[in-house]
Amino acid sequence: MQASQINEKRIKPMTTTVSPKLDNNQYESFTNRYDHGRSVRKMPVFHMNSFTIENLNKSIPITTSDALLTSSSNSLSSSLMTERNYSVIKESINHVLSPSNDNNKQCDPKLNCRLPKCFCPDVKPPCKFYILCEFNELMNGICFVISVGLKRKEIPQMILLTFDDAVNDVNFPLYQEIFDRQTKRTNPNGCPIKGTFFVSHEWTDYGKVQTLYARGHEIASHSITHGYGEKFSTKQWYREIAGQREILHRFAGIPRHEIRGMRAPFLQIGGDEQFQMLMDANMTYDSSISIFDNAPPYWPYTLDFGIQHDCMITPCPTRSYPGLWEIGLIMWHDLMGGGRCTMVNSCTSPTDEKSVFDLIMTNFKRHYDTNRAPFGLFYQSNWFTTAHHKAGFLRFIDEVLKLGDVYFVTNWQLLRWIQSPINLDRIDQFEPWQCQMNIKKQSECLVPNICHVRFQKGEKIGSRFFKTCQKCPNDYPWIDNVDQLMTVS
Numbered sequence: 001m002q003a004s005q006i007n008e009k010r011i012k013p014m015t016t017t018v019s020p021k022l023d024n025n026q027y028e029s030f031t032n033r034y035d036h037g038r039s040v041r042k043m044p045v046f047h048m049n050s051f052t053i054e055n056l057n058k059s060i061p062i063t064t065s066d067a068l069l070t071s072s073s074n075s076l077s078s079s080l081m082t083e084r085n086y087s088v089i090k091e092s093i094n095h096v097l098s099p100s101n102d103n104n105k106q107c108d109p110k111l112n113c114r115l116p117k118c119f120c121p122d123v124k125p126p127c128k129f130y131i132l133c134e135f136n137e138l139m140n141g142i143c144f145v146i147s148v149g150l151k152r153k154e155i156p157q158m159i160l161l162t163f164d165d166a167v168n169d170v171n172f173p174l175y176q177e178i179f180d181r182q183t184k185r186t187n188p189n190g191c192p193i194k195g196t197f198f199v200s201h202e203w204t205d206y207g208k209v210q211t212l213y214a215r216g217h218e219i220a221s222h223s224i225t226h227g228y229g230e231k232f233s234t235k236q237w238y239r240e241i242a243g244q245r246e247i248l249h250r251f252a253g254i255p256r257h258e259i260r261g262m263r264a265p266f267l268q269i270g271g272d273e274q275f276q277m278l279m280d281a282n283m284t285y286d287s288s289i290s291i292f293d294n295a296p297p298y299w300p301y302t303l304d305f306g307i308q309h310d311c312m313i314t315p316c317p318t319r320s321y322p323g324l325w326e327i328g329l330i331m332w333h334d335l336m337g338g339g340r341c342t343m344v345n346s347c348t349s350p351t352d353e354k355s356v357f358d359l360i361m362t363n364f365k366r367h368y369d370t371n372r373a374p375f376g377l378f379y380q381s382n383w384f385t386t387a388h389h390k391a392g393f394l395r396f397i398d399e400v401l402k403l404g405d406v407y408f409v410t411n412w413q414l415l416r417w418i419q420s421p422i423n424l425d426r427i428d429q430f431e432p433w434q435c436q437m438n439i440k441k442q443s444e445c446l447v448p449n450i451c452h453v454r455f456q457k458g459e460k461i462g463s464r465f466f467k468t469c470q471k472c473p474n475d476y477p478w479i480d481n482v483d484q485l486m487t488v489s
């Protein structure tokens with residue numbers, strides 16, 4: 001029985017006992033799971049949802065039992081245990097187990113919120129899922145969904161290094177110093193470390209943004225005017241965020257579909273108006289919500305079932321946004337000030353290089369030594385103008401890269417790993433983190449056009465210089481004329 005045949009067959013419940021067939025390696029890997037908080041020494045243990053399939057073309061109720069199966073006999077001759085088979089039938093299963101949009105229901109990763117499209121807000125890392133089916137000659141069958149957690153040491157510790165605001169001559173040398181190939185800062189798979197830039201419009205040199213993109217960094221939207229969005233309508237959010245995506249596309253030469261995320265200026269989120277805009281604009285993620293709980297820290301999640309943690313800055317989204325990711329900003333312990341801080345800039349400023357290093361390393365360890373939730377280094381570049389800040393920060397990067405299981409990845413690379421988690425020992429085969437994935441079709445912008453353009457800001461009319469390797473516009477792009485930009489293809 002091939003998994004691909006499942007769609008074509010009518011499958012009815014069986015009463016036979018289903019038992020997994022495991023080789024020694026699988027047996028070992030099923031034991032002592034972090035995420036189920038259960039330690040098993042001799043018998044493999046699975047959390048399972050059993051379900052029966054009658055006709056996958058119809059939505060039918062699923063029998064869920066959340067049973068534990070502890071046998072290791074070999075009676076299941078036709079079990080489908082490979083990832084390949086799983087991926088083939090996963091689509092069918094998702095068809096039956098369609099996520100609920102009702103955020104009053106409980107999010108269940110085995111039942112109504114399944115990867116890669118849905119991931120519950122939780123401190124648990126993502127699981128690998130397997131479908132285990134048994135069929136008889138008449139193609140009657142019963143299937144089980146088995147979730148298999150990863151041990152802490154099987155999870156790469158991802159670090160998200162992000163920078164907000166304009167990119168220009170003032171901060172570009174810093175970015176070169178951190179990322180440039182000459183410094184040989186590479187992840188353990190040999191590829192250069194990468195970051196994510198949330199770019200706001202005013203004072204940005206789009207030639208330099210193009211170069212960052214060409215070097216494999218992720219570019220995301222941080223609005224046009226960099227205003228407080230607390231009371232923005234969905235339309236205003238759209239102009240600010242999708243409008244900035246259009247400007248980045250036009251003047252930094254980045255394909256629109258590769259600008260996937262946003263961060264709200266001042267981390268001032270805008271409730272349902274903002275999140276509805278992200279759905280309307282077909283964007284993949286937001287990274288603006290501060291999360292107070294940090295021990296253990298939350299993993300990024302989708303908003304199918306709402307945010308489900310304390311909301312630090314209002315207004316928060318209240319509705320369901322299926323498939324939209326939130327890469328939350330897990331708050332740090334502020335070692336000097338005693339409270340908590342989200343952006344590193346907002347922590348009490350450490351007085352010397354060692355204090356900077358200790359601040360970052362102490363907060364990093366809470367991720368690294370517990371559930372390996374991605375660790376955020378969220379910055380504005382002006383923090384680095386203090387010499388000991390930069391020295392302590394660079395020392396931290398170089399120290400953690402020696403650990404051998406720490407990866408500096410872009411937000412999109414992070415989401416790709418969550419969507420299909422892969423053990424550290426096979427991470428070299430993980431395509432989204434390969435070096436060639438960072439080579440973009442766009443070239444670096446070394447000699448930009450310097451456009452001298454008219455700039456109307458409200459009633460005031462002036463002019464601006466504007467750098468880009470793309471064609472100069474007639475007017476400086478701004479919130480008042482971005483609608484026009486977005487409608488002209």
Ligand SMILES: [Zn+2]
Binds near residue numbers: 164165200226265266
């Ligand atoms: Zn900002």
